[in-house]
Amino acid sequence: MLQTLFNGFVTGITMTLPALAVTLLFGVLKFANFAIGAMMTVAAYMAFALNAQLGWPLLPSTIVVAIVCGLLCIAVDVVTFKPLRDRGSITLMVASLGLGFVLENIARLFYGNSARSFAIEIARPFRVMDIRMNKEQMITIVVSTVAMLAMYFLLTRTPVGRAMRAVADNPSLALVRGIESGRIIRWTWFIAGVLLAVGGVLIGMDRAIEPPMGSSYLIAVFAAAIFGGLGSPLGAFLGALAIGIVSEMATLVIPPNYRIGIPLCVIALVLIFRPQGLMGQAHIRR
């Protein structure tokens, strides 16, 4: 019971980074990005190439991949989403779906379908108060917490973070105040890319690295972001923890194969009963 709770907590905290990326992207760009799963997959494979194939330690590989991934996201935005910016969210979503197919299959083209893992030594799990934990879970908790604190600092204390929140809140008002939306959009993509890269490496460390690894988290990550209120960073954090714990606890009663049913039900319930989510603000359309 306690063990399941802890596992759920770790699952949840793994999802905080992608959930935050989803919510930031949605806040600034106003569309649900279905390519985030594949972006995580690609990042995990890039880290795999540096770590397992070139023999770098995992930490510097992750840092390099995070920066590369952030820059790649900006490039992808310029090529794919920028020309479609004014066409409405449906077009952007369909484009992101297509992009997801492309990215996932680029990974498949180079590495095939078989599962890979990082070159890290396997440590024996240790016990604290009867809860079995392993080193990877500890790393996940520490990295995610540090990243969340950094994000909190970035969003509240730096001019870029404040400008991002302003654009997310009201783009035209932000423009009036002299905030250049193009620059903010690039920053948002970069930060989202970094978050997704770190999230991808964490997931790859926890499970195996394989082409569908990122997209298998898609529904849960969206559920976390929606539950917290799309566009609310704090909500994404709490939502991810809640979704992780609830879906892990639910495997005590439902078959684990249907794990994704839980986030799905959460989405449906939130949409019907509290559309603005946990931390989001109810808004009136037009």
Next chain:
Amino acid sequence: MISFIILMSIVICFSAVLALALNFQWGSGGMVNFGLAGFYALGAYACALLMLKGGFNTFFATLGAMAIVAVACGLVAIVTLRVTEEDYFAIVTLGVGEMLRLVALNEDWLTKGALGLSGIERPFNDWVAPTSYSYVMLGFCALMVAATVWFLNKLARSPFGRVVRAVREDDVVAATLGKHVLWARIRIFAIGGALIGLAGSLHAFYYQYIDPTQFSNIVIAYAFMAVIAGGRGAYLGTILGASIVMVLLEGSRFAKDLIPSLSSDQLAAIRIIIIGVGLIALLIYRPQGFLREYRLQANLSGSKQQSP
């Protein structure tokens, strides 16, 4: 070669029905369906199981499959009750589609899991000789495509068709004009669902064997590509779009002869990359597709044809 063309035409036909269903839901009604592959699987499995376990004949099994997918889609549309933003609905459809595929994969007692269902009966099998059966199948599938296009065109010109487009363009305005938006959305999605059920049944009849791998996300990529290429809301264009996509896909089989070092996994990956890039390129460079949607035009001067 002739038989290859006939078999490919059959594949084009049931892909076209699937793409037409998507074109109605998404192109006309503005409701994105990212769970298409799951609903398609539901249609195929429902049809197969109604025959194998329920003992129905092909006709009633098809009707049953259409009804089941229509109900499933209608239920999904209820989540738009309070939130009408497309993003949320797209996420929900993605999740439901995934769930449906998981059920097909995991409920061994019903679907035989990864083994799949075999021995699916075909329509008119007793009446024609096996050698000429593919012609009959092609005729039947082509008839279904024609019927679907006819039905959707009729629908587009009906009062309900105008409600459908109004809901897509601006649901607030539609609601202000006294249209019941939720009910319209449920019907849009259910009608599309019935057509997905039809496509799934044809798929099951053609292959006579279905397993979960046939209904992967690639189906979604194909169908979206077909709809975008053909033109959103333009039903005849969808047939054109489906034909182009399928010819490209089947043609890419011959790419293996050109580059023999590619494994089949890599080839499959390249096909999907091409589809994905094509999808984005079409959205950027030719978002209106090749053909235009039907528009009601006021006939002011009383002459037969108005310039558009």
